[in-house]
Amino acid sequence: MTAVTERQQLAYVDAQAADARVNVELETDEGMVLNLGPQHPATHGTLRVTAKLDGEQVVWADVVPGYMHRGYEKLTEVRTYPQVTTLVNRIDWLGSFANEVPFILAAEQLMDIEAPPRARHIRTILFEMARVANIVLFLGDLGVQLGAVTPAFFAFRDREHVLDQIESVTGGRFHPNFDRIGGLKDDLPKGWIADTKAVMVRIRNYCDEIETLLFGNEIFEARTRGVGVIPAEVGMSYGLTGANIRASGVDWDLRRDGNVGLAHDQVDFQVWTHPDGDSFARCWVRLQETREATKIIDQLCDGLPGGPIMAKVPRIIKVPAGEAYVATENPLGVMGYYVVSKGDLGPFRTKIRSASFSNVSIVPWLLRGVYVPDIITILASLYFILGDIDR
Amino acid sequence: MSTLAVSFDAYWLQTVLRTVGVLVAVLLPAGTLVYVFLFKMMSFMQSRLGPMEAGPYGSMQLLAEVGKWIQKEDIVPWRADRRLFALAPYVVVASVFLTYVAVPFGPDAWFTNLDTGIFYILAVSSISVLGILIAGWSSANKYSLLGGLRAAGQLIAYELPMVLAVVGVVIQAGTLNMQGIVMAQAEGEIFGFGGIGNPYIFTQFIGFFIFLVAMQAELTQTPFDMPVAESELVSGYMTEYSGMRFLLFFIAEFASAGAFAAVAATLFLGGWSLPGVDLDADWMNVVGPIVLLVKMMVVAFLVFWVRFTYPRFREDQLQQLAWKVLIPLSLVNILATMALKVAW
Amino acid sequence: MAKIPAPKTPGLVKGLGVTLKTMGRTMFPARGIKTLIPAPSKGAATVQYPHEKETPAPRARGVIALKEDNCTVCMLCARSCPDWCIYIEGHKEKRPPRREGGRERSVSVLDRFDIDYALCMYCGICVEVCPFDALFWSPEYEYSEWNIAQLLHDKKKLGEWMDAVPEPEPLEIGAEAKR
Secondary structure, rough: OOOOOOHHHHHHHHHHHHHHHHHHHHHHHOOEEEOOOOOOOOOOOEEEEEEEEEOEEEEEEEOOOOOOOOOOHHHHHHOHHHHHHHHHOOOOOOHHHHHOOOOOOOOHHHHHHOOOHHHHHHHHHOOOHHHHHHHHHHHHHHHHHHOOOHHHHHHHHHHHHHHHHHHHHOOOOOOOOOEOOOEEEEOOOHHHHHHHHHHHHHHHHHHHHHHHHHHOOOHHHHHHHHOOOOOOOHHHHHHOOOOOHHHHOOOOOOHHHHOOOOOOHHHOOOOOOOOOOOOOHHHHHHHHHHHHHHHHHHHHOOOOEEEEOOOOOOOOOOOEEEEEEEEEEEEOOOEEEEEEOOOOOOOEEEEEEOHHHHHHHHHHOOHHHHHHHHHHHHHHHOOHHHHHOOO | OOOOOOOOHHHHHHHHHHHHHHHHHHHHHHHHHHHHHHHHHHHHOOOOOOOOOOHHHOHHHHHHHHHHOOOOOOOOOOOHHHHHHHHHHHHHHHHHHHHHHOOOOOOOOOOOOOOHHHHHHHHHHHHHHHHHHHHHHHHHOOHHHHHHHHHHHHHHHHHHHHHHHHHHHHHHHOOOHHHHHHHHHHHEEOOOEOOOOHHHHEEEEEEEEHHHHHHHHHHHOOOOOOHHHHHHHHHHHHHOOOOOHHHHHHHHHHHHHHHHHHHHHHHOOOOOOOOOOOOOOOOHHHHHHHHHHHHHHHHHHHHHHHHHHHHOOHHHHHHHHHHHHHHHHHHHHHHHHHHHHHHH | OOOOOOOOHHHHHHHHHHHHHHHHHHHHOOOOHHHOOOOHHOOOOOOOOOOOOOOOOOOOOEEEOOOHHHHOOOOHHHOOOOOEEEEEEEEEEEEEEOOOOOOOEEEEEEEEEEEOOOOOOOOHHHHHHHHOOEEEEEEOOOOOOOOOOEEEOOOHHHHHHHHOOOOOEOOOOOOOOOO
């Protein structure tokens, strides 16, 4: 008689227990637990959504972030300001330049320095280009989440030109590392303004194409209208910012309403809102924001002042002691840096208020009672980047 | 022929030849469809070139993929039901082979000439539903289970519009025999003009449209690819399959696309017949398959064009489309066909 | 007489038109007489690497080159690297005085200057911070290795990259910095 090894015994017991667990799950009222786990095509990275399903309907859902925590706030305690600027590029990796801006503005506030007008202008141009690059990819990815594979390729094709423009100025496509306390690292190369305007024409064509291919599609409308409605008060109480809250009808945009050190007060632009608050509204608002951003860039390129690119700053920068909080309207929402300085080469403590962390906090409330495909639609329309959630 | 040691009509020899023939008939269109539509057409629609390295213009890519899939490790999940897990791909592939058996390729080039040809085809193409359900259940994976259940609901719901769309063609042709339907189209006349025969796409355009939509759903292609919703269920019922087993599913998917396209071409576009050509000629046995292949590609172009453009439906919207829109429309089509057939 | 509005094409049909148009543009990119000759390789938006290569912008951060003559072993670059991927060793040597009867000069000589590209973040702080212009950016990017230890470029290899450093480019109108 063959002896059953302990390993085989444990395996048998384990399999029986697993069967029993599934049976219990399927028969209870609470429903089957589905893990849209850290590795999943739909979750823009390593976000885990645990859902209890009754058939295909969600009974209860929870979001488990943290799989990509890189310890940014701790890292900034032991780095100098230029090094922090480099690291901070990688928080929201698609909106590259936009991550540096609030941090540099906070440091400039502590040092009581103002960047020269040309630097402010170019900062704003690159800020809006980061917005364009980020949301063009969102529009392509939206198609993929909903099943249409072609918009994603159009997105990459046209975004490539924006990245080329960013590369020709800063040297890096994704991580520019271009903002400096007091101004910018370098000036624009010859012919950049004309090239950028041509690229913006291309992006506007892309927006038109996406509007026809995706937004005009009846199937897309059926999938997104009425799905994931966020009333304005609920959204504000959860701390939603950016296009998410503007799609619920709240007219608030830090580019117009806040007074940070960027050049948005010198251009005419419209803040787009939508009364519905459903997924379609969120996607539509972002589409219009992209078009608006191209127009802002065109206006800024036309009105670029001459002058120095860097204010007078000492070689070794020691920021005087103090605290400053600067928040800007980043592509994903409101991103803010609370910088505490003790007069050293680097910050003493940085608190990073990232947009996606607050945006994702509404997901458990929002996912009650929706179908499984709607989970994907809602996650896609809320648009978060994992690096932004977990830092 | 009788001087040969073995007669050409010997049953076993015919069986062997037809088996090999059906393998070729299944795999060749599947491969062509994969290369032309999945690799090249999809790429051109997305402003890129697709595979270019394997062979000239990437034509050997499919062979390379087959080789890659065959040599992969065969992973069976720990808690999966091994026998059912192994059985599922073969059920789906068997259904596709059985479908090809009744499609005529030429005046004498067919595998079997069943009198209930189209009825048999519709019946046998439903076997793949079983295979998908088995795959979804036996994978011991909640995503596969969701995919399998969605597939069951969707595929059964869209059987009805497909059958009803075909009924219109059958009424007009007056026979269930596939060869008979081809002949009826080839020899028919449109308002007295017999030049191009009477392909039923003109009179049965509603039926053609319904058949295309139902075909898209039966093949689980976008916009009806809930069972394999890639961004939700990773790969639906195929998630846990790797290596040769996945290759069988892949071949089955494109072979059944080819099969349904062949059926659509036979029912609505005139099958292997060409206008103005002697239908009993022997050389039509060679040209007929090529003509059928071209017509298959036309139908498949429509299917894949829609696949690469649209997002996907949610299942309740899918079911609403089938039950509330397509079935009433096809019933209206049948009534209209009946009335007009009697009137003319 | 009132104009009858044209029936609106449903979005589904227009979407199909977009994909067909893209396919047409990819397959037949030529305009004018040559329109009907299929040339997908030119119409596609992609580049067949490694058969064809794109040239990156001159400022692109590909690899860092070292001009050894300018380096005074001040260690500023090694200190300011966020990843600490630059390894520098040097020693002081005595040189003869410039004038008769003067003091002997001491000169720093570079022994070892390695950059570990497996750690490098391509941020450029070292290039920016060097007070003697000994480090330069080059857009060269094809230096992948089979062995990760080969990604540690030593002094000699960094000196070879100097050949790939482009000339400083002219700036846009309105810029004040000199090039």
